[in-house]
Amino acid sequence: MQNHRLGLGLRYHGSATWQPPPSSVYKLNFDAAIFAELDRTGVGAIIRNEHGQVMAAMTASGPKVSSSEEAELLACRRSMEFAVDAGFTKLIIEGDNVTVMKAISSSRINCSILGYVVDDIRHLIHCLEWARTSFTRRGGNKVAHALAQHARYSLDNDVYWMEDSPPPAVEALIQDVMFL
Structure with missing residues (x-):
């Protein structure tokens, strides 16, 4: 399988709002939340198209971690596995x-x-036909953040949505689409 890649380096966008991907490409936003008092983390991920429509989303529990970087890396890996599996x-x-x-x-x-x-994450990225990485400010990642926070309440059950807006993040989704 031949991989086609645009931009091997990291892209930054200065906008404080979510920006849609180009046509025929999807955007995976992910985030982690640390629940120190519960000895675990939360993972939130959402995949949207160029119109901001939800293609897939998830909220999941993760293990106890020692740093925010560890939590974010584990959330990225879990989100990539979800995207590839979907x-x-x-x-x-x-x-x-x-x-x-x-x-x-x-x-x-x-x-x-x-x-x-x-x-592991790089291996998952190389399984894709096309990929690009992008850094966004917190304001551009509100939906994934809301889903990661929701994992506090989902106990040990991972929750998935396919082509449906996840209720824990509806307000953040509405805010994102208002700026398109």
């Missing part, structure tokens, strides 16, 4: 942690203790 092949992968986004978009070997997670 059959998406052309993605802009977008998160709001610049350190994480730099790590997964770099071609350099990651020798950190979390290098194996970075390698």
Whole structure:
């Protein structure tokens, strides 16, 4: 399988609002939340098209972590697994942690203790037909953030939505579409 890639480096966009992907490409936004008092994390992910319509979304619980970078990397890996399993092949992968986004978009070997997670994410990205990584400000990642926060209440059950707006993030979705 031949991979076609646009822009191997990390893209930054200065907008504080969600920006739609180009036509025929989907955007995967992901985020993590740390629930120290519960000894676990939350993962939120949403995949949308160029019109801002929800193609797929998820909220899930994750393990206890030692840093926000670890939480974000694990959330990215979980979100990428979700996107690949759901059959998406052309993605802009977008998160709001610049350190994480730099790590997964770099071609350099990651020798950190979390290098194996970075390698897993890169492997998943290389399974795609087309991919680009992008850093956004927190305001451009509100829906994924709301879904990650919702994992506090979903206990050990992962929740998935296909072509349906996830109720825990409806307000954030409406705000995003208002700016399109």
